[in-house]
Amino acid sequence: MDCVKLVLFCICQHAFSSSLPHLCPNDQAHALLQFKHMFTINPNASDDCYDPKNHSWNKSTDCCSWDGVQCDETTGQAVELDLACSGLQGKFHTNSSLFQLSNLKRLNLSYNDFSGSIISPKFGELSSLTHLYLEYSGFIGLIPAEISRLSKLQALRRLLIRMGLDSGLTILNCSLRT
Numbered sequence: 001m002d003c004v005k006l007v008l009f010c011i012c013q014h015a016f017s018s019s020l021p022h023l024c025p026n027d028q029a030h031a032l033l034q035f036k037h038m039f040t041i042n043p044n045a046s047d048d049c050y051d052p053k054n055h056s057w058n059k060s061t062d063c064c065s066w067d068g069v070q071c072d073e074t075t076g077q078a079v080e081l082d083l084a085c086s087g088l089q090g091k092f093h094t095n096s097s098l099f100q101l102s103n104l105k106r107l108n109l110s111y112n113d114f115s116g117s118i119i120s121p122k123f124g125e126l127s128s129l130t131h132l133y134l135e136y137s138g139f140i141g142l143i144p145a146e147i148s149r150l151s152k153l154q155a156l157r158r159l160l161i162r163m164g165l166d167s168g169l170t171i172l173n174c175s176l177r178t
Contacts, residue, residue: 024063024076027100032063032078034097042089045113046136049085070106077103084110084133092117092139099125105152108133121146131155 036054043050053068063078064071070080078101092114098107099122107126110133119139123132124146132147132155147153 024069024071024078028076028078029059029063031097031100032066032069032081033057033059038093038096039088039090039112041087042113043087045087045089046085046111048136049111050087051085052087053083054086054088072103075103077101079103079128080106082106082108083112084108086112088112089115091115092120094118094120094122096120096122099123102126103128105129106131109137110135112137114138116140119143119147123147124149126150127152129153 036057041052041054043052054066056065056067057063057069063069064076068082068086069078070082071077072079081098081101081104088109089112099120102125104126105128107129108131114137117139118141119134121144123129124144126132127150129150130152132150132153
């Protein structure tokens with residue numbers, strides 16, 4: 001009888017613990033909030049859309065529940081960040097806290113206004129990226145060669161096509177390993 005109780009206890013404990021959401025690590029939440037505060041929110045940042053996902057972001061809630069943030073179910077690490085059309089406006093700094101989110105697989109910053117910022121070479125350090133969307137976000141200059149080091153990146157071609165010839169971007173020494 002004791003053995004049956006022990007087995008039932010273990011099964012119930014496992015079922016209960018696996019159904020609990022894994023909380024976002026504090027460093028990830030802090031990095032996301034720092035990123036949010038680097039920009040002003042301007043509904044006119046894009047002529048095409050406005051869907052401010054980061055209004056739900058605050059330190060009193062788990063960042064895995066924030067709009068635009070998807071987390072790994074096991075680790076709680078942010079793996080997807082979709083801030084397209086969020087009305088972000090301002091300079092995108094090369095030391096952005098965004099680059100602390102080293103487990104990102106998908107990153108969408110499209111349709112914001114980063115006011116003539118360059119695309120940081122630090123995007124090349126996000127080695128888990130499979131999708132990177134930066135189109136129509138006010139970036140200028142060269143696409144850094146460091147992006148070619150993103151061996152898992154699948155959406156670079158789409159990024160380059162969507163940027164178009166009138167975007168002011170030039171590809172320099174960029175080759176994608178498949």
